[in-house]
Amino acid sequence: MMEEEKPQNNEMFVSSMSLPEFPVWEKMRNQRNVISFDLELTARCNNDCRHCYINLPQNDLEAKKKEIPLEQIKAIVDQAVSLGALWCLLTGGEPLLREDFFEIYMYLKKKGLFISVFTNATLITQKHIDLFKKYPPRDIEVTVYGVTEATYEKVSNKKGSFKAFMRGLKMLLDNGIKVRYKAMAIRSNVHELPLISEFCRERTKDYFRFDPFLHLRFDANPKRNEEIKSERLSPKEIVAIEKADDERYGALRKGCNELINPEFEHFNCNHLFHCGTGNGSFTVSYEGYFRLCSSLWHPQCICDLKTGDLSQIWEKFVLQVRDLRSDNKAFLDKCRKCSLVNLCIWCPAHAHLETGKMDTPVEYFCEVAHARAEMIDGSPHK
Amino acid sequence: MEKKVSIEKVYKPSEDVVARQVQGEFIIIPITSGIGDLEDEIFTLNETGRAIWDRMDGKKTLKVIAKDLSSDFESGTSDIEQDILGFTQELMKRNMLVEIGK
Numbered sequence: 001m002m003e004e005e006k007p008q009n010n011e012m013f014v015s016s017m018s019l020p021e022f023p024v025w026e027k028m029r030n031q032r033n034v035i036s037f038d039l040e041l042t043a044r045c046n047n048d049c050r051h052c053y054i055n056l057p058q059n060d061l062e063a064k065k066k067e068i069p070l071e072q073i074k075a076i077v078d079q080a081v082s083l084g085a086l087w088c089l090l091t092g093g094e095p096l097l098r099e100d101f102f103e104i105y106m107y108l109k110k111k112g113l114f115i116s117v118f119t120n121a122t123l124i125t126q127k128h129i130d131l132f133k134k135y136p137p138r139d140i141e142v143t144v145y146g147v148t149e150a151t152y153e154k155v156s157n158k159k160g161s162f163k164a165f166m167r168g169l170k171m172l173l174d175n176g177i178k179v180r181y182k183a184m185a186i187r188s189n190v191h192e193l194p195l196i197s198e199f200c201r202e203r204t205k206d207y208f209r210f211d212p213f214l215h216l217r218f219d220a221n222p223k224r225n226e227e228i229k230s231e232r233l234s235p236k237e238i239v240a241i242e243k244a245d246d247e248r249y250g251a252l253r254k255g256c257n258e259l260i261n262p263e264f265e266h267f268n269c270n271h272l273f274h275c276g277t278g279n280g281s282f283t284v285s286y287e288g289y290f291r292l293c294s295s296l297w298h299p300q301c302i303c304d305l306k307t308g309d310l311s312q313i314w315e316k317f318v319l320q321v322r323d324l325r326s327d328n329k330a331f332l333d334k335c336r337k338c339s340l341v342n343l344c345i346w347c348p349a350h351a352h353l354e355t356g357k358m359d360t361p362v363e364y365f366c367e368v369a370h371a372r373a374e375m376i377d378g379s380p381h382k
Numbered sequence: 383m384e385k386k387v388s389i390e391k392v393y394k395p396s397e398d399v400v401a402r403q404v405q406g407e408f409i410i411i412p413i414t415s416g417i418g419d420l421e422d423e424i425f426t427l428n429e430t431g432r433a434i435w436d437r438m439d440g441k442k443t444l445k446v447i448a449k450d451l452s453s454d455f456e457s458g459t460s461d462i463e464q465d466i467l468g469f470t471q472e473l474m475k476r477n478m479l480v481e482i483g484k
Contacts, residue, residue: 013431013469019422024405033405084404112400112411138421178421
């Protein structure tokens with residue numbers, strides 16, 4: 001049968017590729033398809049990190065009661081898979097706090113989804129190890145808040161958390177589970193950042209990334225927002241740590257022409273969204289709200305999945321959100337035309353968290369972007 | 383050790399893999415360790431493999447599948463049997479199929 005492609009040996013019926021090689025990415029350039037989604041399983045966390053945009057106490061019963069139940073998660077996953085999703089990120093809060101984490105994880109696996117898990121690693125048990133060994137995640141991403149007990153626990157606000165982190169991380173690594181590392185570069189740990197980078201890089205052949213960009217909380221808690229602001233580094237400090245990191249500085253310099261894009265100056269349009277949000281992925285909050293991306297909490301941009309159908313939301317609602325426009329002159333004259341947009345964490349979502357509006361410039365973001373631009377191309381940007 | 387495949391036996395996709403159609407592409411995704419070398423490895427079948435895979439329902443022997451395919455593709459049964467045996471051998475080796483009754 002099918003003479004022209006008759007196998008010459010026993011190894012021709014099947015071929016393999018890694019996920020990044022899958023031709024679906026090419027197709028995405030021209031059309032909107034669901035490729036991935038994030039599931040925030042809980043807002044609760046056993047740590048109480050100073051910079052966190054979501055964490056609520058581990059024993060917050062009110063928050064626990066609001067968490068999407070397993071059956072609803074299954075329904076959302078079914079719909080996401082039927083829309084073509086290939087990859088799911090399980091995040092929180094601390095996702096391992098969910099008592100039904102194992103059931104959720106296995107449900108995703110059996111649907112043929114690749115899974116990433118964001119965790120602080122402090123709650124890893126042998127049962128998790130057995131699960132991850134038999135049914136491997138694509139990766140586990142662990143945040144390293146510090147590499148000394150004092151620094152780690154200054155950030156995490158939890159006594160004993162450093163020991164628990166080191167124990168959990170060791171269990172993952174000793175059992176060959178793929179771990180990726182990230183760090184938040186904040187006021188409380190910036191003095192230790194070189195050691196954190198060293199710690200991470202010597203434990204992975206994969207990437208390590210640090211992030212000095214803190215956005216505000218989803219629940220707009222004013223006291224916690226002040227704490228986040230107090231943890232933000234100054235533009236000068238951000239530039240200094242980026243410059244001190246050869247890998248990061250090299251990448252920024254290499255991408256200079258794309259990062260500083262004069263074409264943006266010629267955009268003459270009042271659309272709010274010019275990023276890729278809602279083109280290939282979405283986020284589900286712990287209470288079951290659909291968002292185009294993790295930070296986009298503006299009431300005009302969220303949908304309750306308890307009452308809405310995911311494919312309808314994806315096909316109609318997302319397009320409506322992407323079509324939102326602004327008539328705010330300050331935004332249209334400043335951010336909308338800015339050539340530094342790729343160096344700035346300003347976006348409608350972060351602007352909303354910061355100011356309550358999606359089209360308001362944020363001075364701090366602006367200062368950081370300008371300082372970064374000067375760092376990578378050596379000339380001041382006005 | 384190579385697993386012996388017989389034309390008289392029944393095979394079906396293993397529960398350790400999930401077959402999906404994603405954006406028009408048919409793919410097989412391993413869900414347990416030991417199939418593939420990477421955490422994000424996916425597999426595709428050629429046209430012949432796909433035709434055989436679709437008929438592996440855990441009820442038909444390979445011989446019956448060969449007969450089905452020979453009438454669908456108007457091709458000689460013995461050539462098809464060779465293809466089916468080769469396919470089954472390869473996928474058994476990769477732990478993507480299981481033999482029924484074992």
